[in-house]
Amino acid sequence: MTETNIIEMTGVQKRFGKFMAVNDLTLNLREGEFFSLLGPSGCGKTTALRMIAGFQEPTKGQISIDGQDMQGIAANQRPTNMVFQSYAIFPHLNVGNNVAYGLRNRGISKSEIDQRVADALEMVELDGLQSRGATELSGGQRQRVALARALIMRPKVLLLDEPLSALDKKLREQMQFEMRRLQRSLGITFVMVTHDQYEAMTMSDRIGVMFEGKLVQVDEPATLYAKPSNQDVASFIGEMNFLPAQVTDEKDGSLVISTPCFDGMKIEKNPNATTSGANILVGIRPEQLEIAVEKPDGYDATFQGIVSDVAFYGENVHYHVRVDGVEKPIAASVPNYFHTVDFRQGDTVWIGVHSASVIALRQDEK
Amino acid sequence: MKRFLGLRTYTLVYLAFLYLPVLLLPLFSFNDGTIVAFPIKGWTLKWYGQLGAQDTLVQALMNSLVVGGLAALLATSMGLFAARSYVRYRFRGKKVSEALVMLPLVVPGIIVASSMLVLFISLGLKPSLTAVILGHTFLALPFSVSIMKSAFDDFDVSLEEAAYDLGSGVFETFRRVTLPMVAPGIVASLLVSFTVSFDEFVLAFFLSGNEPTLPVYIWSQIRFPAKLPNTLALGSLLLLASVLLLVVAEFFRRRSTKSLV
Numbered sequence: 198m199t200e201t202n203i204i205e206m207t208g209v210q211k212r213f214g215k216f217m218a219v220n221d222l223t224l225n226l227r228e229g230e231f232f233s234l235l236g237p238s239g240c241g242k243t244t245a246l247r248m249i250a251g252f253q254e255p256t257k258g259q260i261s262i263d264g265q266d267m268q269g270i271a272a273n274q275r276p277t278n279m280v281f282q283s284y285a286i287f288p289h290l291n292v293g294n295n296v297a298y299g300l301r302n303r304g305i306s307k308s309e310i311d312q313r314v315a316d317a318l319e320m321v322e323l324d325g326l327q328s329r330g331a332t333e334l335s336g337g338q339r340q341r342v343a344l345a346r347a348l349i350m351r352p353k354v355l356l357l358d359e360p361l362s363a364l365d366k367k368l369r370e371q372m373q374f375e376m377r378r379l380q381r382s383l384g385i386t387f388v389m390v391t392h393d394q395y396e397a398m399t400m401s402d403r404i405g406v407m408f409e410g411k412l413v414q415v416d417e418p419a420t421l422y423a424k425p426s427n428q429d430v431a432s433f434i435g436e437m438n439f440l441p442a443q444v445t446d447e448k449d450g451s452l453v454i455s456t457p458c459f460d461g462m463k464i465e466k467n468p469n470a471t472t473s474g475a476n477i478l479v480g481i482r483p484e485q486l487e488i489a490v491e492k493p494d495g496y497d498a499t500f501q502g503i504v505s506d507v508a509f510y511g512e513n514v515h516y517h518v519r520v521d522g523v524e525k526p527i528a529a530s531v532p533n534y535f536h537t538v539d540f541r542q543g544d545t546v547w548i549g550v551h552s553a554s555v556i557a558l559r560q561d562e563k
Numbered sequence: 564m565k566r567f568l569g570l571r572t573y574t575l576v577y578l579a580f581l582y583l584p585v586l587l588l589p590l591f592s593f594n595d596g597t598i599v600a601f602p603i604k605g606w607t608l609k610w611y612g613q614l615g616a617q618d619t620l621v622q623a624l625m626n627s628l629v630v631g632g633l634a635a636l637l638a639t640s641m642g643l644f645a646a647r648s649y650v651r652y653r654f655r656g657k658k659v660s661e662a663l664v665m666l667p668l669v670v671p672g673i674i675v676a677s678s679m680l681v682l683f684i685s686l687g688l689k690p691s692l693t694a695v696i697l698g699h700t701f702l703a704l705p706f707s708v709s710i711m712k713s714a715f716d717d718f719d720v721s722l723e724e725a726a727y728d729l730g731s732g733v734f735e736t737f738r739r740v741t742l743p744m745v746a747p748g749i750v751a752s753l754l755v756s757f758t759v760s761f762d763e764f765v766l767a768f769f770l771s772g773n774e775p776t777l778p779v780y781i782w783s784q785i786r787f788p789a790k791l792p793n794t795l796a797l798g799s800l801l802l803l804a805s806v807l808l809l810v811v812a813e814f815f816r817r818r819s820t821k822s823l824v
Contacts, residue, residue: 250728
């Protein structure tokens, strides 16, 4: 992957009346990467995508694609193509004509169009379905047609607006892999908007997390998961236990903290979060906690609690453990292999935690 | 079910009251006699046979076809754009404008007719078929707008965006996506607007001058008892044509909403 930027957004703002949909968005997208804009609905991610596509003009700021400023350049002139959430398959055209739509009336010979349509359909594994009516397609097929119709234009950037949200779970997982494979083999930059954290994590090279019009963090999925920059990101991506913590000592790279569950633990600073002051917030992922009958060995901290809830997820078992002095029960998730221990509601258990699992987060003002 | 017997009788009586008089018209048009009264003297098709030979009638029919056709085209083309903007956009004065478009449905015909007559004459437009066409366009517009609105209602905006995204300009998008998508609605609107114009009497009576449309011609013939059976036959044909046109229009209107899922 090269480090050339294909899209550069600088201080982009979009205001609808008094509502600030996108606020001061600065973001560079690299050529050939799969980038996801992730966030809850109404966070401005779709507006950001539509500004790249040219369906909406920024109120402020600049967007350039492939080194060219996009101000005043309409959607039909931009080197981008879009896969719409509803797929927007033209119902009056068959599959072949849908895919060929953007090539017609552009002075391209019929034989070349036919060839490119055939290639595009083969790419999305719909070979030979040219004459199938648009209304006779299944959800997955519609998505493939929408992909083929956009990719046949050989865009520099493919924009995808919640491309998988209309599909059922099984099909969605299958398409995640296929789209990833397609993106790698074509080397085209994909920009996807999604509210589904797993979708974003499985498919993307990098993810940008947005809340209330602001881009909060941009990172690779693993970094985003391990070192979220604040509580919003941490709880949106995966599950997280939050504990208030007091900083008792601070050395160059580390903090010594006390929480209601354990005292005097030395943890690393989080490079993505500013944790100044005596009161901070720390997060611990449920799957990084050990839960045991006897006090477990080899952990940096152990503490006791009472199981308040058990949920069986198949591959995991989730426990909620009440600990004195902690407002919400601590969530711990245990993989289900061998299924050695079976805790029940009301059991007293030990919890073990490594200091590496404790993530320092900024103390939120709320 | 017994509880509803009263309501059911009421419905039947109501429907009979509404439609039986209409059915009398075709019935007496087959009567072999000039007096419109029971008992029927015998059955004949001669009243129908004589229609084609009456030059003034044929001329009136031609007038009606021209007026209906042009009024339908005008009303539908205006309705198409009006409906698209009503469904797609929010703008200042939208509600008022929509209400104004629908107004001809409730304003008494005689008021519209006399004010149009005054307006047209003051503008220098003498009573003529042109005046009738303009009047009928005005009357047909609410029908056209509501049919086209239902055609645009289920039309996913992202279809037009997709066309635009794939390189089409505004006009190409309209021609290659919007127009084919709403085509069934356009056909339905043309047929309904035509029927509205074809059956309209009051405006045509005021504005047609010495070029009568078919309903105006029928009215003028009612004064002559000897010609009454002819008029009945003509009226029956008019009735049949209207019903057929509306049925076909409804077929297209339904198709336009169904195909857009």
